[in-house]
Amino acid sequence: MPAPPTDARPSPHAPDHLQVVWLKRDLRVTDHRPLCEAAGRGPVLPLYIVEPQVVNAPDFSARHWAFIRESLQALREALAARGQPLVVRQGDAVPTFQRLYEAAGAFTLWAHEETGNARTFARDVNVRRWARVHALPFHEIRQHGVFRGLEDRDTWSDRWTAHMADPPVAPPEALRPVPIRPGTIPTADNLGLTASYDTVQRGGAAAGERVLRSFLETRGRRYHKQLSSPNTAFDHCSRLSPHLAWGTVSLRSVLHATRKRQADVGRAAPWHRALAAFESRLHWHDHFIQKLESAPRIEHESFIPALDALRADAFNAAHYEAWTEGRTGYPLVDACMRALTATGYLNFRMRAMLVSFAAYDLWLDWRRFKDVLARRWTDYEPGIHFSQLQMQSGTTGINALRMYDPTKQAREHDPDGAFIRRWLPALAPVPTAYVHAPWLMPRSVQASCGCRIGRTYPAPIVRHETAVTQARQRIAAARKRPAVQQQAAEILERHGSRRGRRGKGASSTSNTPPDRQQTLDL
Template sequence: MPCRSLVWFKRDLRLRDHAPLAAAARADAAAGIYLIEPDWLASPEGSSAHVAFALEGLDQLRRALAARGLPLLVEVGEACHVFERLRARFPFDELLSHEETGSGWSFRRDRAVAAWCRRRGVAWTEFPQTGVVRRLPSRDGWARRWQARMDAPPVPTPEAFRGAAGLPLHDLPDLARLGLAPHGKQLQGAGEAPAQATLASFLAHRGHDYLKSISSPLRAERGGSRLSPYLTFGMLSMRQVHQATVAAIGAREEITVRRALRGFAGRLRWHCHFMQKLESQPSLEFRNLARATDGLREGEFDRERFEAWCAGATGYPMVDACMRSLRATGWLNFRMRAMLVSFAAYHLWLHWREPGLFLAGQFLDYEAGIHWSQMQMQSGTTGINTLRMYSPAKQARDHDPGGHFIRRWVPELARVPLPLLAEPWRMDAAQQRAAGCVIGRDYPAPLVEEKAALARARDRLYAVRREPGARAEADAIQGRHGSRRSGLPSTTRRRRRSATPSPQSDLFK
């Protein structure tokens, strides 16, 4: 029986280390397909920047595959409908893809495709491509499995395919044809070649001061890897990054460089650790992980505060600079993302779901498993993490001591003296006139008073944590999702560290 294979590209827009492609190279006839799905375009977390980035990567991938004889169709439509139509021209009997741990709409679509495959007698094989384990019974031993997958040899890249003949290859659509507005962001270049170049420059020199660079929004721009969008869209595999990093560590003698790259290597595991949470509990995209925190913020959503936060007009310069920078570039370093969310959750008392949707649309690297886990973690709704309340003024002093980042993104404050730059409302009237920045006219007055807002947030959250049942729930969450890194049973570890929550411990500052 001849075998006809369809490779379904999802978030794996690359040629190298690609198991579905390698399997398709053995078929008697093969084609590739990428779907631009209406559910994706309409999803509240989606954005035209995501689509533009995928299209740029697809353009390169399509040419690389064509040179090897594999046609890559790019179709707009709902998965089962497109597959059904395609079968009339190309009666594929095998569907090959990578596993996907994505937003709710992609989970629902995968279930519909699985049912369609069963009805049509198409064999769908899904290959893992990260450290995420499907149907994981327990977190025990997860790190070992991650290591084994990452250390396995990369999948060889096929040189040639027996491509299916006569398939219609339309031009790639542009944003306007898809009914999407221009995104207006300055994005990093998409595709396998820019991804490889970014990895190479990071390991060769940019990453040598990684641990000292990543907290500052200015220094992390260069000193962080900037690989996140490539990992999200699969323009690099996690295994490629892991193995290149291990090789770079082995090739260097300087202890500081080795330490820096080891710190980076650890974060690659975090990537999968967080994605695993969503894989194991898809509801965390929508519902508080700790149900004890249900109702705490939901009924008090203040839209005006939310809109000021989205616009970068809270009156807190470090928050506003981060938001404006993110909106312009699609990227922000970890600490500043955490600060933005902490500000929304504690200062503004906003439930995480709407801020999370807004940020997902802004982050070019939106990865549902990391994103929603982090949104909940930084908002205090996981029940197991220390509450981290960031002071924007302290973040500015520590990570933008010269005020360059704030002045770049909040030009209204360009002439405010450095000692007052992080808290411009402290300027007296004469200082405001001299700086050409009258608070409340040229730049907003602070949206909330920090000390009172944080005291209230802390009181309410700790009151919930003290409620009967909250501890048992936290233990269950820890057992299901917690890291087992130290080898101690994780619940024991948590109890030893924070038997009673201390108000001091929450000031991450």
């Protein structure tokens, strides 16, 4: 990095010294308070660091980078239009800041708080320590309605409401530039990431705003009716989840736009119900991330640690591989996995069914498959990811067991088999009467349609009814143990919602929300 135009190194308390805005999962200029605070205090260096420990982690993929890279390109243009393009560097965070300090002298560092995985948590701790050693101000500002140091949920809902009530922060009109080369934005190949997908949602703030606008104006009209079926959810869910996960739009901006649209439509059905259902999911977005913020351990152990022993010695590699490759013999499970692998998206009900099948039918430990799913979701958000995996695996101790019957789900949400036939070509010629459960086809029907079970399409690798009965019995027995019940009571106090509980800050949300209230339908 080139030295500043003068040899003088201003004090970090001088009025015009360098302001560094460290961008992570907040790739936008609108509703970006660190950027606005920095812009009012001196020349601004907006910095994104491509960190090897992040991009080489087992929960990161080329799909993520494709979305991030496009978002970085758009962000560079938006910042350049204000006077200072985005600066991109590769390397670990602390050495990168150290080189900047040696080249430019003291600076103030700005960033949003991030609730990420253990790697980014440790990285942030190291950066704070480095800034203290060098007596550099480091301001971390809340981005979501997620609060550090929260002891319980008694006040969370009220605090979330107050935080979200503030209007989105307008972007700075101009930035005082810094004489520094912007640096290249690497490709997936540059980073050694192998692409394994067909499509990915478009990144960037403008793309996110288009998606939001189309949802609120047209696509979301029957959101509450069409979010469960994989045939309709791809178009009629908001599809904002990757934009929220990587911060190309802010949750507060989405909430305010939703409420404005609610005011415009009034009580008109079906818009009123659709928007109310969508707003509830914005609330649940932060509800789940708060769980990880308050208990980082849930990335690596169950909410109820005593339940980790249930599946510890039961890993079946053949079952795991069949599940990840979409060849379990259950058509909707396999179609969903192949759709996810190709597109990076599934609606919540189908995500929950995939996890339920892995956790109950195949009796797989959620820690065994958390990374493969994280790599495949374009919208991977650690706080939501770990909480949802555990909810659908029965390890929270406070949520009802949801054991999805994949054949029942197929008949209800893909009645004509259109989704199954799209993603499983071997089943395309199968009559509708058998497409949801092809193992029931008589040999004569198999011969006439050319689909041989066990040859062109696999037979079921487990019997659903037997597997879930055994899973239910095992978990029920474990939940009766005093140690598990004590841990569950502690989890409810620390992480549960407050519906039906009197007292200060009682929330209006339920502790065990039904599927229609979950956040992953975003």
